[in-house]
Amino acid sequence: MGQTVTDAMVRVEDVHKSYGSGAAAVHALRGVSFEVPRGELVALKGRSGSGKTTLLNIVGGLDTPDRGRVDVEGRDLAGLDEEGLLALRRDRVGFVFQSFGLIPILSAAENVGVPLRLRGADPREREERVELLLSLVGLADHAAQRPGELSGGQQQRVAIARALANNPSLLIADEPTGQLDAETGHAVMELLRAVVRSENVTALVATHDTTLLGLADRVLELSDGQIVEH
Ligand SMILES: Nc1ncnc2c1ncn2[C@@H]1O[C@H](COP(=O)(O)OP(=O)(O)OP(=O)(O)O)[C@@H](O)[C@H]1O
Ligand SMILES: [Mg+2]
Numbered sequence: 001m002g003q004t005v006t007d008a009m010v011r012v013e014d015v016h017k018s019y020g021s022g023a024a025a026v027h028a029l030r031g032v033s034f035e036v037p038r039g040e041l042v043a044l045k046g047r048s049g050s051g052k053t054t055l056l057n058i059v060g061g062l063d064t065p066d067r068g069r070v071d072v073e074g075r076d077l078a079g080l081d082e083e084g085l086l087a088l089r090r091d092r093v094g095f096v097f098q099s100f101g102l103i104p105i106l107s108a109a110e111n112v113g114v115p116l117r118l119r120g121a122d123p124r125e126r127e128e129r130v131e132l133l134l135s136l137v138g139l140a141d142h143a144a145q146r147p148g149e150l151s152g153g154q155q156q157r158v159a160i161a162r163a164l165a166n167n168p169s170l171l172i173a174d175e176p177t178g179q180l181d182a183e184t185g186h187a188v189m190e191l192l193r194a195v196v197r198s199e200n201v202t203a204l205v206a207t208h209d210t211t212l213l214g215l216a217d218r219v220l221e222l223s224d225g226q227i228v229e230h
Helices: 052-059 082-092 108-119 123-136 152-163 182-198 210-215
Strands: 010-019 026-036 041-045 067-072 093-097 170-174 202-206 218-223 226-228
Touching: 010 052, 026 052, 026 067, 026 226, 041 052, 041 182, 041 210, 052 067, 052 170, 052 202, 082 093, 082 108, 093 152, 108 123, 108 152, 123 152, 152 182, 170 182, 182 202, 182 210
Parallel strands: 041 202, 041 218, 093 170, 170 202
Antiparallel strands: 010 026, 010 067, 218 226
């Protein structure tokens, strides 16, 4: 019972998801299956509306599929209750969004420290970890600045540092360079590529960015709620 048949970080099997019902139903995902091997950076591409965000939310435990199965680190998400999903999102998965999602009144350092506070880490451990993470993303000298005082690329670096705060095994990023110019986006993508190597995380990143598609270990394409085979 509960035996892991695969060593994949993420295993998605025949996942379906619809919004609405009857004639108005939108079939966002129509039988999606794939695996993300441990330690890999997997890019997810596809036209607007193809189901990328829906899929990322389901893999990260923010939403549930209508049908099919999702395993993260060998654990079937259907077997987790609300509390279990909360713990998964807090401790095992780091999220990075297109719009950064930083708290405006907190400094960069305080933003990075939020997940550590939520976990109840002791203040000294928190301080050390925040300092290390800000150095990792190249923002050691910007710790005291609030998001409004940082450039878009810097804000996304803070968001990446925050996503890594609790040492997640899986990083999920939804168009992390969508609001950045090409050059800044390129630097953010290289940072993601670097942290996947140095922090021992696995990443699933939805993107249209050709830079990241080139840096990824593999590229998955969604079309109309289905994975396109290449
Ligand atoms: N909460 C919702 N209610 C109704 N329909 C939704 C909802 N969320 C997504 N959809 C629909 O599901 C489909 C897939 O949406 P999704 O956001 O996953 O696409 P996407 O690939 O992330 O697109 P984009 O590149 O524009 O971000 C779309 O047709 C969308 O309109
Ligand atoms: Mg989307």
